Amino acid sequence: MDPGHGRIETRTVRATPLLTCHDRWTGLKHGSRITRARMVKGVTTVEVLHGITSRPVERADARALLGLVRSHWRIENQRHDVRDVTLGADACRVRKGAAPQVLAALRNAAIHRLATVPADRTPEALE
Numbered sequence: 001m002d003p004g005h006g007r008i009e010t011r012t013v014r015a016t017p018l019l020t021c022h023d024r025w026t027g028l029k030h031g032s033r034i035t036r037a038r039m040v041k042g043v044t045t046v047e048v049l050h051g052i053t054s055r056p057v058e059r060a061d062a063r064a065l066l067g068l069v070r071s072h073w074r075i076e077n078q079r080h081d082v083r084d085v086t087l088g089a090d091a092c093r094v095r096k097g098a099a100p101q102v103l104a105a106l107r108n109a110a111i112h113r114l115a116t117v118p119a120d121r122t123p124e125a126l127e
Helices: 017-021 062-086 099-114 122-126
Strands: 008-016 030-040 043-053
Touching: 008 062, 030 062, 043 062, 062 099
Parallel strands: none
Antiparallel strands: 008 030, 030 043
């Protein structure tokens, strides 16, 4: 149970070695299913995630698999949230020529520069 951010969230993790029969993925060891039930302001939502890993079963029990998934999202949020949400990269429709790479470089430069501005949050630094 995770009561952070004003919500109650429970997670159930099941790992299975049954996916090893798939020879299309070299090194595949097993799969997992994580079920997350979240209650926010009395409304419950359920999300099911499926994953595969090359980690040996002895290094990827349910707790380790959950930790891997949670650390993935922590990295995603830290690295991409500013670019995608604050700077609007996801909404950008530029697709031709070198323009997408140029805009990405400009966003990266802006993120680097924003890191030097004293502010509690990145959106505040943009003001």
